[in-house]
Amino acid sequence: MKIKSFKDPDFKVICDFDGTISKNDTFDQLLERFADPIWQDIEADWVKGKIGTAECMRRQVELVKISKRQLDNWLSFIQIDVQFINFVKFCQKLNIEISIASDGIDYLIKKILAHYGLNSIQVSANQLIFKEKNKMTLAFSEKLNLCDSKSMVCKCSIAAAHKKSGKKIVYVGDGHSDYCVSKRIDLVLAKANLLAYCKQHELPHYAIDDFSDVMMRVKQLIRQPESVIEKNVDQKKQFFKSLNS
């Protein structure tokens, strides 16, 4: 397939990480492997609504007792969708900005990406802090009041910051932490729960299985940009206006 070179594409791509780029949820895997099993009780309290997301995540991370070296070693075995690597190269070649917005943990994501040679991607996620004696904790950024997602990383404000460039946003995701932001961007490339959500709320979207589908849709966007980004324009305009005022 021959694609015209796009020096200045009029959209950016934001991707979720866990389950979208990585095959499994990295944080859950970390807890299963290295945390005291009481992390599951904390999870149950969160599911029941007894504690909030920040408290849940922080208490769970504080149950993980490993050295940085052990952690790095373990992270080198985490698998991602290999098609993502091709997709990043493709975006770089065409000057399409790609970034990651995750409600996971920044250190884990950056280490995993670095293992695949993907060091240059901007990552927004919760911040891991190493403390003395193999202990760690988490720090969170502030949330936007407009966001009704339960996640600690406000993907809506990340999308809004990108939107200030005047470019459209294509969002790639799979789950609950992607619901809120999906109502506020231009096109969703969705799988799993997010796909059902997009169908239910009639959001402009395409179904994907992996990043080869993402690449196919992005190529399509470049060829016929107007054909895919249309619905819910007024609703989104209003949202971004309220953010910028």
Ligand SMILES: [Zn+2]
């Ligand atoms: Zn939101």
